[in-house]
Amino acid sequence: MLKIDKPFLYVITSGKRWKHEEVAKAALKAGVRIIQYREKEAPARVMVGEARRIRKLCDEYDAMLIVNDRVDIAIACNADGVHVGQDDIPAEIVAEIFDGIIGMSVKTVEQAKQAEEYADYLGAGSAFPTGTKESKVIGVEGIRRIVEAVSIPVVAIGGITRENVLEVLKTGVAGVAVVSAVSMADDPEDAARKLLGILSTFNGGR
Ligand SMILES: Cc1ncc(COP(=O)(O)OP(=O)(O)O)c(N)n1
Ligand SMILES: Cc1ncsc1CCOP(=O)(O)O
Numbered sequence: 001m002l003k004i005d006k007p008f009l010y011v012i013t014s015g016k017r018w019k020h021e022e023v024a025k026a027a028l029k030a031g032v033r034i035i036q037y038r039e040k041e042a043p044a045r046v047m048v049g050e051a052r053r054i055r056k057l058c059d060e061y062d063a064m065l066i067v068n069d070r071v072d073i074a075i076a077c078n079a080d081g082v083h084v085g086q087d088d089i090p091a092e093i094v095a096e097i098f099d100g101i102i103g104m105s106v107k108t109v110e111q112a113k114q115a116e117e118y119a120d121y122l123g124a125g126s127a128f129p130t131g132t133k134e135s136k137v138i139g140v141e142g143i144r145r146i147v148e149a150v151s152i153p154v155v156a157i158g159g160i161t162r163e164n165v166l167e168v169l170k171t172g173v174a175g176v177a178v179v180s181a182v183s184m185a186d187d188p189e190d191a192a193r194k195l196l197g198i199l200s201t202f203n204g205g206r
């Protein structure tokens with residue numbers, strides 16, 4: 001389902017410093033192959049336009065697009081997938097109406113095992129404290145427990161930076177997801193390139 005080499009960098013856009021499209025384009029130029037469009041406040045009319053423009057960019061770079069929370073926007077922009085959390089539309093209902101990748105957020109092994117039935121991958125975190133979202137920190141050990149409990153790809157999220165990403169990779173995650181490390185960077189393309197550089201040197205050892 002996630003047809004990219006491991007470990008991968010999963011960039012989540014925020015429109016708070018740069019436009020969503022600017023972040024997506026910078027990440028794609030750097031070599032990122034999975035982008036999540038995450039917009040929590042804009043009207044649907046604005047979201048659908050942004051999501052469609054990012055879809056076009058992802059097509060140019062042969063990259064996957066996941067839409068956060070909103071199955072309607074995901075359908076309208078022909079996204080590859082949709083990501084839902086514990087309070088969003090349940091994954092089993094997403095599966096009824098959406099033909100694509102389903103990602104689900106989890107914090108515990110119990111949630112992870114339940115999510116496995118309908119999800120194609122899991123977003124596990126927060127790995128570290130983060131200012132981007134109020135989210136309980138489960139730590140690197142919490143991520144490791146989830147990785148070991150399931151057989152679908154696990155993407156770590158929350159407070160991941162160039163400084164701590166190696167520690168996270170050692171848990172065996174399939175990928176690492178970042179919002180601020182790229183979307184809030186002075187130079188998002190350079191930030192993504194540097195993170196990708198660290199991922200490519202990681203030898204997979206635990
Ligand atoms: C890859 C990935 N993992 C986790 C999340 C968080 O989803 P959720 O808990 O629904 O929180 P919001 O992002 O919707 O605020 C994610 N978006 N992506
Ligand atoms: C969306 C989300 N879900 C758990 S932590 C988080 C925020 C991640 O953002 P950042 O990479 O800036 O810490």
Ligand SMILES: [Mg+2]
Binds near residue numbers: 069083085
């Ligand atoms: Mg959500």
